[in-house]
Amino acid sequence: MCGIAGFIDFSKRSDFQLLKSMTDAMTHRGPNDAGYEVFEQEHAMIGLGQRRLSILDLSASGHQPMHFDAYTIIFNGEIYNFREIRAELELLGYTFQSDGDTEVLLKGYAAWQENILDKCIGMFAFVIYDRKKNEVVLFRDRAGVKPLYYYWHQQQLFFSSELKGLMAHTAFPKVIDPNSLSLFLQYSYIPGPYTIFRHTRKLSPGHLLRVSLQRREVEEAGYWNVLKSYQQEVTKLTETEVIDHTRSLLHSAYNYRMVADVPVGVFLSGGYDSSSVAAILQSDSSSKIKTFTIGYKEAAWDESAEARKIAGFLGTDHHEWIVGPEEARGVLEHLPEIYDEPFADNSTVPTTLVSQFAAKEVKVVLSADGGDELFAGYNKFNQSIRYTSSMPQMVQRSISGVMSLVSPELIPYFNKQYNFSSRYEKMKLIWASGKPQQALKYISQYLTEAEVSQYTGLAKSSYKTNFDLNGELGNIADPLNRLLAVDYKTFLVDNNLVKVDRATMSVSIEGREPMLDHRLVEFLAQVPTSLKTKGGVNKYILKEIVHKYIPRELMERPKRPFIAPLQEWFRDELKEQMRYYLTGERLARSGFFQVKEVEKLLEHYLAGGKVSHQKLWNMLVFQLWYSRWIEKL
Template identity: 45%
Template sequence: MCGIVGFIDFKKQSSEKILNACTDELIHRGPDGRGIAFFNREEGQVALGHRRLSIIDLSEAAGQPMEYNGLWIVFNGEIYNYKEIKKELVQAGHQFKAHSDTEVILHAWQQWGAAMLSKFIGMFAFVIYDTHTGSLFCCRDRAGVKPFFYYWKNDLFLFSSELKGMMKHPAFEKEIDQDALSAYMQFGYVPTPHCIFENCYKLKPGHYLQMDIKTRSFTMQQYWNVYDAYNKPVLEIGFDEAVAETEKLLTHAFQYRMVSDVPVGVFLSGGYDSSCVTAILQKNNSEKIKTFTIGVPDAGLNEAPYAKEIARHLGTDHTEYYCTQKEALEIVPDLPFYYDEPFADSSAIPTTLVSRVARKQVTVALSADAGDEIFAGYNRYDYMMRYGKKMAQLPASIRKLAAATMDKIPADKVPILRKKYEFHTRYEKVKSFLKNNSEKNILVSLTRHMTDEEIHKLFKNKVKKIETAFDSSELGEKRFTILDYIMAVDYQTYLVDDILQKVDRAGMSVSLEGREPFLDHRIIEWAAQLPSHFKYDKGKKKIILKEIVHKYIPQQIMDRPKMGFGIPLQHWLTQELKPFVDELFDDKYIEAQGIFNNAEIQRLRNSFYNGRVERVEKIWFILMFQMWYERWMK
């Protein structure tokens, strides 16, 4: 894993000094080396910067930017099957100087062009500059494991692995996109392709962007679409055969993620996904796999004993670390630097902690994310399947009457229930369901933390709803089951913008490469074609994955209530973090900032501190933005 950055300045007002500053802003992503390439063309300046974290081929010959036959590349990620592709290229007459996957990409580009992407198994974000044609090819992997931001304004095109790399350029204009900010307040992240800044975007997963320097124009192309996988015919296969074939595919994909010239470990939480990764890898490795977990003193939130038992059963080289509340709290002020776009998932804190523990022993860590999105593991899937259908079947007359009644009785006027956790937001969501009972609306309502009504009250000026993957027309145009649709949408939203962003930034904060073994496109395509009842059936989730895990770990060890690493936000915000709230929610601060409706901010704050616990997530979301604003906008 590395950090990449670069630009095309058509006004020719940049310099190597600026490129160096942008590159070194990403030193945490690549402390092992750096490189730049600066070109003066008739049309403008082209610049490429790279910070290296050495993983495959540790020699200087694998350094970047790398050149081959007039092609230059900066690359972040791994192509796991690069040796097989290299063999094919050698047979076609190509000769190689080094042993890295970076060099393979350059030769593959010359041989096949963009068609090479169909051959790649891996995680990647890279840019190829062709000095002959005057073009820039920017690409992001199918799942969006590797980040890629770009900016286009005033004849300046910038790109970077993180926003901070672009913000270092003096011509980058930090204008907050308040429509994107409103989406952050609903989801806890800014949905792709949007960004917190105007004229700044995230390249969508499974897409590439091609810039023609001579005409100053670019085109966007999708080369892989998760919906295509779900559009294929359902496999006619028995359950036992499906289990065997799924395990075979998982084994191959997981072993690819062990390809490295530096030590590799696994995050083991004790849940089904991480246990699956660990069990399959340990079975196929003679040496003990290094596993890592974080523990907390609170027994009700502590999964470390379960992870330890699973590690003992599988025979891994296990490390557990019990963190204190003080250690967790100390990370909070650093979050706006690690996450240089507003981000509100509090599990970033334990993810950062376990990354720090792992980095003392390994340079690469496997994280078992996406099992829920691929094999149907989230509780909201159960809710959609059980209650979403019932809501959809309600007669229109009953829905209309119920919604009208709720319009007349505000949530704050409902006796007894109004003090329940998140009651106001839940009340508004139910009302939204009644007014629009489409599967899309129900899914969005289950995912967001603030309703549209709450958002409009929160902002000083009117904000517009931005288009996201939630607005896809796929459900109406193609034949999906509801389960397939919600998994595909989660794959394009929550997975890429929350889970993968969280793991990438947490790992990179300590120069640890994170790999995602479940996010092999062959697994995604295979699982999409499995009969739905192999994944979810009458409240049972991840059926086929659990069947595989039970071959290695007794069911009585695995079956227990899911806990996760709990962050005591309610306590923190009323105690240790209250000084931050007092400062950043202050009347004068909010008025000077000019973004939020001050009266609503004060109402939320007063409501929270007067014991209305349903406000805790809203306060946290706002606080995380305010801390980000203080770090990057002042």
Template identity: 45%
Template sequence: MTDTLRHRGPDDGDLWLDERAGIALGHRRLSIVDLSVEGRQPMISGCGRYVTTFNGEIYNFPDLRSELSARGHSFRGGSDTEVMLAAFTQWGVVPALERLNGMFAFAVWDRERRILHLARDRLGEKPLYYGRIGGTFAFASELKALRALPGFHASVDRDALAMMLRNRYIPSPRSIYQGIAKLPPGTHLTVASRGLDPQPVKYWSAVEVAARGLDEPLQVDAEAAVEMIDGLLRDAVKLRMTADVPLGAFLSGGVDSSIVAALMQAQSTSPIRTFTVGLADAGYDESADARAVAHHLGTDHAEVRVSPREALDVIPRLPAMFDEPFCDSSQVPTFLVSRFARRQVTVALSGDGGDELFGGYNRYAWLASVWRRIGWLPPALRRGVGTALRSVSPGAWESMFRAAGGTLPRW
């Protein structure tokens, strides 16, 4: 299984087995923080109770380390994995989740209670699949690792396929295969018995956070709100710049990636590395914008031109990369810029998610306007209107909005 994931962790790999308990943990390591052997996984906690295989980064691990040190914990190395294990020892696995600020997917074996915990970060940045294969409970970062197990049967889940065609991706907890699930974002799962099918339990909910925001709106003026957002973004970027390996940023010249690059450069003592892929089709090529932003910020900018043939050559490789179908049109340029950047850096920040967080798409801008016009309609009639709207694909709506151009109202 771990051999199939060598591309995710090219620096190191190891296994931990407890034959009497019937448990095996494997890990492939991409070294980012603490490059020494003290950061090697699977890792055992200082107390000897917990063993983990962990994918991701805990951004607030320096603060957690200081707090845990004050409580009497000692540390062999400088990795965030060791700090996370100490947090489990201090507070327990599930309570410690509330304290972790990061992107992560991990499995931790409680040797004392003989319980396996799986958990995934709040927004699902790191993947985690699981299921029973030939009577064995198994989990992995990618589906290809599960396919390597004897007894795996690759039966397509037709309901999941229908969801993909409707949504352009397969939402959790489904995967493309029957019997294999994605652990949903912001959840944990406990495996305590061979005979029971465990169910994910939420420890964080975006819906609940949004509801609290509506119930208790921020009572500040626009200028103060801008200052708060600037401070939060600046802090978020700074936390992600902690690394013992070369660091850079993807730069398209758009608002999102430009903000990330600007905040990185503002908190760096030397020019940061930025990377852009230039495309032959002028309608999709953003390299000139990226070059202008890089010049303005004073970054160490690198650009590679990609021919249509080079882009087409990526397409046959996509199934092996992603394991299940999804319809993100950026998957080809993302691969190309990642491959290019990897020659110089190990970690790269990007502006992905900015449109979703800050309402950058046209459909978001129209929500308030549409609700003002139809909110007074009876629910049954609104449902009919909703059905009619959903019959048109998001791509078609985007095309219509672009064609309408300046005739659309601005917010």
């Protein structure tokens, strides 16, 4: 696990010191070693930098940039099956000086070029400088576990594992993109490929970016797409065969993620996803695996007791930390440093805290993101289908039209209910569209487009996101599978994976996502949805597997998200921080908000009004980010 950064500068204005600044801005991603090299080529200056967190092959032989023949590589991530790939290469006559995966990836590229990706089980973002083809190629893994940003404008291409690496280059213009800001306020994250800055993108998962040094051209192309898996024929396996094969894949995926030369642990929340990781790994291990949980003093939000019971049953080496608003206050000020793009997921605070906690014991930790997308766990999937299929589309459109004529504020009783105006607007849009995937889009928003305009004055974002897939979903017959595919390409990659990557790397530990093994993803995409939800039970397949390891009575309880009680804290212990960053003066300084409207919303919320705290949290996070990255630099 590492951080990588660099440039391909056709103007030849970038130099070694700029490369070092870009790379060292991510020292937290790799505190164990650093490497920087600049190549002056006929057409461009090429800079390749890497910060190393030693997980495999802790010796100096893993130093990067690494060279072989006409190729140079910088690499962030892990190739879990590197030993099998190495054996193939040795049969072809290749020899190795190191015991890690970087050299295997480099020589695999020399042998098979981009086809090496077909052999890799892992998470990665890496860059190859190919002097034979006179090109530089950037790669990102299939699921997007490892991040990679790039800026391309005025004959300069900068790339980095985090935005802070780009911002360390003096030629990088920190110009906020209003379209992206609008998307952030709606979703609490910025859907890819967009970023908060103009001319700056996230390299999409399953994509590569090819830079021709001679032609000075940049081209992004895909090599893997989850939609293709969902477009395959549904498997003919029986229920028992599906469960058995899924269980086998989970064992393989989970155990691959234990490959390391340093201590490894597991985040355990007590839900089915993380419990499956802990249970399967413990069943395959002769020693106790380490599990980590945080809980809250507020009982309504606390799951630590459930996690403790599961850890006790499995016999793990369990670690627990009960936190409150004081610990949250300590994290809040650092969030813009950790998440250097506006990012307001409600669980950033607990994820950061549990990462800090785990870092005292381990250098690698397994998370369980992807379970809800692969096994159909979120209620929003059921809601999206129910809302758009409960009545004929003509009736839906008629109701939506009537709703457009009536202000929700004028409807007695309901106008006093929690977040009613937002829910009213969303249902109006859902019934106007009549499509489950559009329903998922609106359900996923914390502020509607109309509310963004109300509180900022920004126009509707003109950017199309993966929520707006339409024809691309045409070959996926089942509505639920369509929603799973969309959520995989939006919320999973740009929210959940960002959250865990930045939180773990902020304390220099490696986060791994075993449920996103592409073999598991591809297989489950072809499983009929009648097995993913059966008899009214979400996650039916996963639950049947978990019950083979953990008694049903320990697992069956209402699903609770892994979030902090910010709604309570912001009205009490953290109220002053909310007031400070959302004062009229500070709002005016950023220049994007309608001050009076935001102040009115804040006072209504603090007075106990039935307002979603997430709306204000999104604004607060942007203000925190703006203060750190725009005002201070």
